[in-house]
Amino acid sequence: MNPARSPFAGDFQGIRRVLVRMANWIGDAVMTLPALASIREGLPNRHIAVLTKPWVADLFSGHPLIDEVILYESPGIHEGVRGKWRLARELKQKQFDLAILFQNAFEAALIAFLAGVPRRAGYNTDARGILLTQAVAVNGKVKKGHQVDYYRALTAGLGFESLPVAPSLALTKSRLEESERILKSRGLNGEEPLIGLAPGATYGPAKQWFPERFSALADRFSRNWGARTLVFGSSGDRDTASLLRKSARTEVSDFTGQTTLSQAIGLIARCRLFVSNDSGLMHLAAALGVPVVAIFGSTDPVRTGPLGRNCRVVRRPVPCAPCLKTHCPEGLECLEKITVDAVYEAARGLWGDAGRA
Template sequence: MPLRIRDAGRIRRLMIRSANWIGDAVMTTPAICDIRRHFPKARITLLAKPWVSPLFEGSAHVDEIMIYDTIGRHRGISGFMNLIADIRKYRFEAAILFQNAFEAAVIPFLARIPQRIGYPTDGRGLLLTHRVPIPLDFNAMHQVAYYKGILEGIGIKTESKELHVQVKKSDSLRAEDLLRRCGADPQERIVGINFGAAYGPAKQWPIERFAGLADRIHDHFGCRIVLFGAPRDRAAGEDLKKRMKSPAINIAGKTELGEAIALIRRCDLFITNDSGLMHIASALKVPLVAIFGSTNPWVTGPWNCKGKLVRYPISCSPCLEPICPEGHLKCMTRIEVETVYDAVKELL
């Protein structure tokens, strides 16, 4: 018997606590769509960290985004109490927590939100009013289904099967302007390469192989290569560009997330490690080739999209470790350029 939200039909003020990682936040979007459908009259506020908030700008499924700014207004203990005070002003009637951390439950508890819904992870069960049982097979189920399970645990029917990411017109205009300034023709086919991954080197295919792959794509298909990455990837992007024989546009660390989203939508193909940008490409229905090493593609792989998954079957993968515990990284180094290129040929 699922738990039930008290007076669900009368709820008018609802808070959602977003996941903190870009990829995880994208994978919550089907569940957020279902929340909107179930609470059509509620004003839905999303509490999110600044780096994921652009994913939800312009969304039809949330009415407002509240930034949890741990660098500015909400920094330190006094800043945390500012956040609690800010939330109390809204007089929320319920909070649905997609973030699993203990702190995510402390916030609505201290903010006196009467109904607090989530998985009892990280020892936070006593802070929740609705403790949704953690699925027995959570280590084997896709994260999209994992987040939907919170809603199903309180009796909400989950119907949405699509990821949702909006592209703002202003970001599209900036993206097109950036491509023009870098010499790309508006009609030119573009292949995006996302060579980084936040979790660690065990998720990253060797950079010299990305270079070899990019050259083959340019030589055979004549596509413009655009290199994507976070600010920490800027130097690696320049290294990758230098290793290539063909020209490339390196935007790694040079755009805001909104512009990167618009640039991904502009791609005819997106080649990527397991990363947040992979999930954005999946949400935008951009054909993609996803390269997996230490992580589990059945749990965090591309969702419901046109794409190819490339991995090398080895007994120690997925280990879910950021650094190869065996010291050989064979799950990545045994993936040859030719293997990924074969996947590319099926999509270009």
Template sequence: MKILIIGPSWVGDMVMSQGLYIEIKRLHPEAKIDVMAPGWCKPILERMPEVHRAIEMPLGHGQFDLKTRYQLGVSMRDEHYDQAYVLPNSAKSALIPFFARIPVRVGWRGEMRYGLLNDVRANKKSFQFMLERYVALAHEKAAMTGTGCLGELETLPYPALAIDSQQQADARKQFAVSDDKTLIGLCPGAEFGPAKRWPENHYATVAAALIEKGHQVLIFGSAKDRPVGDAILAQLSDDAKLQCLNLAGETDLNQAVDLIAACDTVISNDSGLMHVAAAVGCNVVAVYGSSSPKYTPPLTKDVKILNTDIECRPCFQRECPKSHLKCLTELSPQSVLEACQELKAMRARIV
């Protein structure tokens, strides 16, 4: 069986989509899975052993360009794919498999794409978690009758990204990452907006406390997150700054994945890197503000999920509609430090 998957456009969603690929390979061990996705997701796909080939989508997020999609689809007809899975909900995302004349085209009901898809699933709300929704697509529609048909979330295939030990060693050397200190990762950015970002001063308080315990702190993120990392550094003492590296915008995604995997614990907002940290085996302390873990939690057993219980959250807004951000400001650094300690103790008991 030869399968084409039109993958998600965001790093976190791409990580979670690995659950579908694992399930397909479980059901069809000889299947060859090709995934088409934006170029920035390619380093993630290359770390999934289930993926035969990562195909770069030449169109930007939100770009329609019917002509290019038609040409892409026609060019793929010689691949003779047996089946396609379309993970985004848009109609345009279903065009390439349609133009490629792939006989079976599976996806959830979205923007008027009946015909573009010929195996349309309509009961998405029966599945609470995104991972469930991905995994359900690997099964026959008739079997996916609703809540519980896949079992509990903990029994589903969790993402597990491969780590390149040589690349990891090279990255540690390039960025002067300690070989003898316990590494703590901070992921203080959030592409979605400020209502997902725990305050920089809280991150700085946590960083200072962990450095005082003898750890080295690594700040991860894109170039957009570098000012946030700089703001954290600015609040540390001169001595503490020597043990805190702002790698936001300095690493490529491959390096970031390998260095995150070298961390004992990662403290993160609800972001793509949170899902990376879960998929490479870190302890994860996940801080939720305007969003909720009831849909896209970090998929690991080594996790502490923290949020405040004020009545206006989760609002799922990019910016706080009440202009106070209490869902984030009232979540204390001490609670994060305690969560780190609890995860450390849990892992020690297991070992």
């Protein structure tokens, strides 16, 4: 990484309290964790708070890098102009010395400015440079690389050492205990190995492998390995999960839209394997150290693939991919060519690795 360094890079004298404006979505937030580790490494005895949307907040609860989680409730009490003024006043009372903005929008810089944070650092994007005291330029190489490196390049441009680590999530004892209670309520007592599936994707159907093929995988996992399949996703994935469940011949435990993010973290951590489209849950599972098979269609694994030794990407090169489109005008050829056999073979390799771990 060769980020353009801020003119104040490495000057952290007088910094006691740091506010980090977090990315808005689960996958993006997971991918900021190595950069967040760099901030903690560079400011070991300072108070570090993250400002985050409520649906992402559970990622940071109990994480050793974080001292405080502040909710940005929009929709809700921080919505609209009056809501943003309210949030700025709340932040001003906390007397932060430095704001680091992983979120690229103009709004992120404006809120930090209105909150009276004297040093405001971030990428010089979205015409917000006038609101930043420490602006980092984005070069073409960073834009084309992995999203983890995009966030690391920002912190490197501010003078923090870039740590060569993959995203890592804390797993608290309370989360494990709660996941055990949830599984027992579904009749799962730990005798069967668990495999997680995430058949949805917020970005759009061009990222979604077909529910009936996920069903065929679940059947193979049950028949060949005696595994029970757990299906994860948001309430928006319920229809997809329903199709998967109806197509499967084996019993499938559907958790879509029925857990908090904290509960999902605990349940996914108990899985021996996780098979997913390119999604936030894919990144979450990888950060938990769960072996991941990631299915890629319209998106680019070079930029958003899962990171970790036990991660495998399954994709089929076609001329139009990666197109980064939400809806495919070409008949989903990139996904049609990904067979159940191909995904199963990738899973089989990881299953052996997980068994030896």
